[in-house]
Amino acid sequence: NAGVTQTPKFQVLKTGQSMTLQCAQDMNHNSMYWYRQDPGMGLRLIYYSASEGTTDKGEVPNGYNVSRLNKREFSLRLESAAPSQTSVYFCASSEVTLPTSYGYTFGSGTRLTVV
Amino acid sequence: GEDVEQSLFLSVREGDSSVINCTYTDSSSTYLYWYKQEPGAGLQLLTYIFSNMDMKQDQRLTVLLNKKDKHLSLRIADTQTGDSAIYFCAESRDTGRRALTFGSGTRLQVQP
Numbered sequence: 001n002a003g004v005t006q007t008p009k010f011q012v013l014k015t016g017q018s019m020t021l022q023c024a025q026d027m028n029h030n031s032m033y034w035y036r037q038d039p040g041m042g043l044r045l046i047y048y049s050a051s052e053g054t055t056d057k058g059e060v061p062n063g064y065n066v067s068r069l070n071k072r073e074f075s076l077r078l079e080s081a082a083p084s085q086t087s088v089y090f091c092a093s094s095e096v097t098l099p100t101s102y103g104y105t106f107g108s109g110t111r112l113t114v115v
Numbered sequence: 116g117e118d119v120e121q122s123l124f125l126s127v128r129e130g131d132s133s134v135i136n137c138t139y140t141d142s143s144s145t146y147l148y149w150y151k152q153e154p155g156a157g158l159q160l161l162t163y164i165f166s167n168m169d170m171k172q173d174q175r176l177t178v179l180l181n182k183k184d185k186h187l188s189l190r191i192a193d194t195q196t197g198d199s200a201i202y203f204c205a206e207s208r209d210t211g212r213r214a215l216t217f218g219s220g221t222r223l224q225v226q227p
Contacts (some may be wrong), residue, residue, distance in 0.1 A: 004157075033214055040123065042203060042219035043158075050213055058214065090157055103148045103205070104215060106157035 002026050006091050006107035013081045013114045021076040021110050023091030031094045032074035033104065034058075034066065036087040043090065049074055081114045088112070119206055119218040126224045133194045135221045137187040137204035144206040147180065148215065149189045152201045161189075161202075191223075199225045 004025045013019055025032065030051045035043040035058075045058030049068040063085060065077045074093075078085060088111050092104035118140045127133045139147070145166050150158040164171045164178045164187070171178045177190040187204055201222050205215040 031213070035217075040219055042119075043217040045214050045216075048214045092158075103146070103150075103160045103163060103207075104158075106159070108157045109155075 004091055004093055004105050004107035006089075006110050008110060009108070010111050011113070013078075013112065015082060015114060017081050018077065018079050019081065020078075021089055021091075021112075022073070023075065023107060024073045025091075025093040025105070026072065027093065027095070027105065028071070029093035029095050029105070030071070031096065032068065033092045033094075034064075034074070034076045035090045035092065036060065037090060037109070038087050046076065046089075081112075083114045086112060086114045118216050119204060121202075121204060121218040121221045123219065124222050124224070126226060127194050128226050129194060129196055131194055133189075133191040133198070133223055133225075135189045135191075135202050135204075135223065137189075137218055139185050139187065139204075139206050139216075141206065141208055141216075142185070143208045144185075146207040147178075147187050148205045148207070149176075149178065150203040150205060150217075152203065152220070154200075158203060194223075194225050196225045196227060199223055 007022045033048040034046040037043050044060050047066040049055045052071045067075050088109045090109050091107040120138050148163045149161045152158045175192045179188045201220040203220045205217045
């Protein structure tokens with residue numbers, strides 16, 4: 001089915017470990033986004049990529065890096081995980097650079113726990 | 116998101132109407148959206164409204180926008196147990212960062 005695919009769905013890391021969250025979309029969308037969701041705080045933007053070859057910081061970029069590998073894929077890397085990065089991470093894509101009536105298509109999320 | 120505010124919780128009885136409210140601060144908001152998140156799932160776009168509209172109706176959903184007060188509401192008629200979820204409002208701006216800003220979400224609980 002067409003959509004946004006995130007891997008892995010669940011991950012437990014030790015403090016200081018690194019990992020990459022993968023995201024791929026097959027809708028030929030130009031823009032892609034990474035958000036984190038914490039209880040009572042809604043979704044906060046980490047990084048986004050308005051188009052292939054560009055990336056920009058969002059509200060909470062510290063401790064993260066991103067790569068827009070090609071039009072389909074946008075990965076999020078934690079270089080040295082900290083307990084404060086325990087969260088649910090969502091990747092999203094949109095057909096064109098916002099604003100647009102289409103909004104986003106979301107992946108199903110990655111639940112990350114850092115111990 | 117600090118620029119978009121929602122109440123945290125709403126409880127209604129099955130068959131009643133639900134009204135979820137949202138306030139936003141940026142007057143340059145062009146599109147405003149309502150998303151639904153069911154447990155363990157991503158967010159699903161329910162509906163949207165363009166900033167030059169006052170109202171939009173889509174089956175059981177009615178969106179009202181008061182641009183003067185920067186207030187957005189989502190009314191769900193004949194609420195069903197399947198409507199139990201977290202509802203997020205979000206705004207999209209015409210300037211600056213081209214990404215959605217989300218509220219903290221309203222958890223709707225529908226009692227049978």
